[in-house]
Amino acid sequence: MTDHARHLDTHYDAPAERDGQSLAARLQEAFREAGCDPDRLTLDEIAGIDQLHLGGRRASRSLATLGSFASGSRVLDVGCGTGGASRLLAAEFGAEVTGLDITAAFVEVASWLSRATGLDDRTHFLCADASHAPLADGTFDVVWCQHALMNMPDIAAVLAEWHRLLVPGGTVLLHEVVAGDDPSPLRLPVPWARRVETSHLRSRHALEVLLAEGGFAPVAVQDVTEVALAWRRKHSRREGGDVAPTGPALPGPGLIFGEAFAEMGRNLRDNLSADRVRILEGVWRRA
Template sequence: MNDEKPYAAAVSAHYGRPHLQEEILQALEQAGRSLSSYRDTMSFDQFHIRGAEATRELARLSGIAKGQALLDLGCGIGGASRLLAAEFGCHATGIDLMTEFIQTATALTTQVGLSDSVVFQQADMLSLPFAEHTFDVAWSQHTLMNIADKSRLLAQVRRVLKPGGLLVLYEIAQGPVTPVHYPVQWASDPSINFLLPATALVHLITAAGFDRLHWQDMTEACLQWFQAVVAKMKTRVQGAAPPIGLNLVIGPTTAEKARNTVRNLAEDRIHVFYGVFKKAGA
């Protein structure tokens, strides 16, 4: 199990951006970009490989539908929650350990007029502050690698899901070659990196009371996407204004982390998967 205080401090040391909201608004203003639709934040609010394309693909794969209650575990600044509410009609609740991510997610959501269908709350996904049988879907994109005690998380998710509810994943797994080159987007060093091999991850999920509906290796698509991102970074003119991209959330180490993720994917150190699981039993 994660030792809660040092763990929260380590997560905060890695993801922490105390002035995130102001910095995002300032960058948008400098770029002359207005904020009126959830689409206006999509270039920097999907904190996972392949961005909004992956979110839409996974939503279609898992059949996210109008009126469903969806819990976005480790929602970051809320990009997936907004997209899923706007395009698939669900009611999303995003939770994240980082207070500044939740504040930024809430402010962006208000600004783009989605507060009626998307809400956010600071919380640890290992102690979900929700009653049992609250959600139709538990959604997690690139968060499990920060969780040591995955069995505890899965028990929490199972508790808050309605009977037959879905656990929908887009996750990174440990490849056959170790270790991971650091820093990467989810960890500056091994202290908050808890990757499992894919077979072990699936075994843990099914042992926790979920039936596997779908499991798909997305590694090659992720590698190609990230190689293109890194190639584009290399063409940037020195001194040009920073792009309105994930660099706003990740900060000055964005390029180094992108290069490392490409190496990790290319060298079989990490693999990426879509997964859809159904809560078994009652």
């Protein structure tokens, strides 16, 4: 395991460092305590842990609609986390999805959740570095990536892999955190980093230049910061206890990130408000 992978493992599976219990075992136990069978779950029951990015399922649906890819498209979900977007694309858009993540605990959970929701025939997951994907050339019609590039130090290498893996004319669908106009240091921790060493934010301009140099032409690109900020404010109120729960206490992201999750959410809200970070949504086509 590389130092990069170790740092991300420590960040994204922090409670395991403390108690030694695997992420999958911890989540399965939490589902049992909530009165759910961890071997038979619905997409609504797992919504709190399956899409670890701003906007949740709504943001994934927005990006998929913007990309307008055909049913049956072969999709590579880069930085798939626990596999929520992969399952949504399979269930609602008819995609055949391969999820890739460098964090082994996420890949284990993603595979389990797809089996539990009956989507394991259309979603498959592997643990690998996105800059060295063990996959054949021209395997995919779409590369999908939500809130993952900011954890990747060598984006040029990652984009070269995307270019290799896509068919000619294939598309990249990206929903990403980029640096804002306020140059002051990020308020940490945030959901993707507890330390500056694991945050690799770039400005929108820098990212778009890298995409162009990597052989990708923009099709539709928009700043969705205000929508993301409204979503984050709503969830910060809920996490702070200002909004009463409306249903059973199903597992949430605190079981993944640990006690620091509420602080991460508040810091992300404040970083968005101060324009230290922005959120970009877009589609690019492989030239």
